[in-house]
Amino acid sequence: MRNQSKLHSVALAAGLILLSSSLFTLQAQEQEKIAIDAKAVTTPFPHFWEQTFGSGRAILSLRESYRNDLRTVKQATDFQSVRFHGIFNDEVGLYDPDRQTKNPGLAAQAANDASVYNFSYVDQIYDGLLANGVKPFVEMSFMPKKMASDPNAAHAFWYHPNPSPPKDYAAWDAMIRAFAEHLVKRYGIDEVATWKFEVWNEPNLDFWMGDPKQATYFELYDHTARALKAVSPRLIVGGPSTAQAGWVAPFLAHVKAENVPLDFVSTHVYANDKAEDVFNTHEEIPRDKMVWRSVEKVHNEILHSAFPKIPLIFSEYNASYANEPNITDTTYMGPWMANNIRLCDGLTESMDYWSFSDVFEEQGVVRSPFYGGFGLLAADSIPKPSLNIFRVLHKLGDRRIPVTSESALATATENDGLAIALWDYAPPTGTGPTYTMPTGPAGPAKTFDLELKNVPANSAVELWRVDEDHGNVLKEFNAMGRPPGDLTQEQIKRLRAAGEMAPAEHLHLKQGKLQVTVPAYGLALVVVGR
Numbered sequence: 001m002r003n004q005s006k007l008h009s010v011a012l013a014a015g016l017i018l019l020s021s022s023l024f025t026l027q028a029q030e031q032e033k034i035a036i037d038a039k040a041v042t043t044p045f046p047h048f049w050e051q052t053f054g055s056g057r058a059i060l061s062l063r064e065s066y067r068n069d070l071r072t073v074k075q076a077t078d079f080q081s082v083r084f085h086g087i088f089n090d091e092v093g094l095y096d097p098d099r100q101t102k103n104p105g106l107a108a109q110a111a112n113d114a115s116v117y118n119f120s121y122v123d124q125i126y127d128g129l130l131a132n133g134v135k136p137f138v139e140m141s142f143m144p145k146k147m148a149s150d151p152n153a154a155h156a157f158w159y160h161p162n163p164s165p166p167k168d169y170a171a172w173d174a175m176i177r178a179f180a181e182h183l184v185k186r187y188g189i190d191e192v193a194t195w196k197f198e199v200w201n202e203p204n205l206d207f208w209m210g211d212p213k214q215a216t217y218f219e220l221y222d223h224t225a226r227a228l229k230a231v232s233p234r235l236i237v238g239g240p241s242t243a244q245a246g247w248v249a250p251f252l253a254h255v256k257a258e259n260v261p262l263d264f265v266s267t268h269v270y271a272n273d274k275a276e277d278v279f280n281t282h283e284e285i286p287r288d289k290m291v292w293r294s295v296e297k298v299h300n301e302i303l304h305s306a307f308p309k310i311p312l313i314f315s316e317y318n319a320s321y322a323n324e325p326n327i328t329d330t331t332y333m334g335p336w337m338a339n340n341i342r343l344c345d346g347l348t349e350s351m352d353y354w355s356f357s358d359v360f361e362e363q364g365v366v367r368s369p370f371y372g373g374f375g376l377l378a379a380d381s382i383p384k385p386s387l388n389i390f391r392v393l394h395k396l397g398d399r400r401i402p403v404t405s406e407s408a409l410a411t412a413t414e415n416d417g418l419a420i421a422l423w424d425y426a427p428p429t430g431t432g433p434t435y436t437m438p439t440g441p442a443g444p445a446k447t448f449d450l451e452l453k454n455v456p457a458n459s460a461v462e463l464w465r466v467d468e469d470h471g472n473v474l475k476e477f478n479a480m481g482r483p484p485g486d487l488t489q490e491q492i493k494r495l496r497a498a499g500e501m502a503p504a505e506h507l508h509l510k511q512g513k514l515q516v517t518v519p520a521y522g523l524a525l526v527v528v529g530r
Helices: 002-028 058-062 064-077 107-113 120-131 169-187 213-231 248-258 287-303 333-344 385-394 473-479 489-498
Strands: 029-037 052-054 081-084 135-140 196-199 236-242 264-270 312-318 350-353 399-401 408-412 418-424 445-453 460-466 505-508 513-518 522-528
Touching (some): 029 408, 029 418, 052 312, 058 081, 058 120, 064 385, 120 135, 196 213, 213 236, 213 248, 236 248, 248 264, 264 287, 287 312, 287 333, 333 385, 333 418, 333 522, 385 460, 418 445, 418 513, 445 522, 460 513
Parallel strands (some): 029 445, 052 081, 081 135, 196 236, 264 312, 312 350
Antiparallel strands (some): 399 408, 408 418, 418 522, 445 513, 460 505
């Protein structure tokens, strides 16, 4: 009996080993079959994720490094507008009622110099954008100190903008009118009427010191919107520009009740925002669902308001607000971005990624190129994986083809071809501001078996990738030992080269079929010619 029991135990152990081995094989690689019909009924697929980007504050746009990065992202995405804080900050020099620079020998010059407004830097800022084919998305912030109800108020950002209300709304209204009149005079109403004017930034957080916050922000919005429309009814104005998808329903009720002009709704969310703050619940919402859930929430609030067709713009969002190097600096952003696009399509007019460049100083002067910054390019114009992710996603067509997969987007391209995004999402590891080198893959690879119908059976295929081994500058940076502080010119050169987009693989369908394996945190794009 003991021997039989021992043999039984050995057999059972062997079976468990085989089962464990089988399960490990399944875990090591997942497989999904996807059928795509090139002649299926499509729906419009505007590239809503690459229309507008955020950036560091207004004055930074005068730097050549900022403009170099602007041109790089424009070439990659053809984005149309850029949003930043601080066009009214004192460093821009717009408002100063105490200017004493009159030249008594020149009456016209004296009259001009005596003005409380100085548009010199405003013009250079907007001229620089327009010269590069990018329009301003005008966030009207923050308060000039000499107009502020509390001149000593200072936000915690490194450059300490003033978040207090105006001490005199007549002075605020006059500045808004003068600002708008100047823009119309300089650029023409046909141009400025294509810009969007957004009132303030995240008034439900510490960017606004009005008390009570909501009522005093509504007062600010009312004055600002009416002052703009007094210059021209063609100017486009919106708000409430809140964090955490907040205040939209009461804001819409307010502007309806008070008959205040409103052309679009704007709000923000980050994927690591808490459910308590966004939904007033105690759910655990994962990062790959938070943005979509928030967009859907606000979309539904608009549908049930007095303005069911008003455009919705998420004028700021990202996977993290907290400078997490394992998130925003890595290829994790590929599957995260693609999945957000899949889910948010049709719910919002624009989703404005924050931001296009790490020429950015909210937390101070950049000390390391990879600190979890928001930008697509790190300091010294070093491309991050996120830049290549946007390059890949830009290749998607403008008509969406239905697929059942939660890891794919299929589109029709202008030349009657196909562009298919495939990704392998895995939750982030090592989150937080401290980077730890990864010790292994984030999860199992995923193999896609594509069956493409109504395309030539042996069509040529381009396969573009962004993953650990493709378009990933961090692989080289890690190989360098993640050098702290300033980089040498040679290191910068190496990192720029390592961050370039990987060239396409050239393949062919085999009887309409193609197999593509994507690693965890990987994004691939299949382009099929016709």
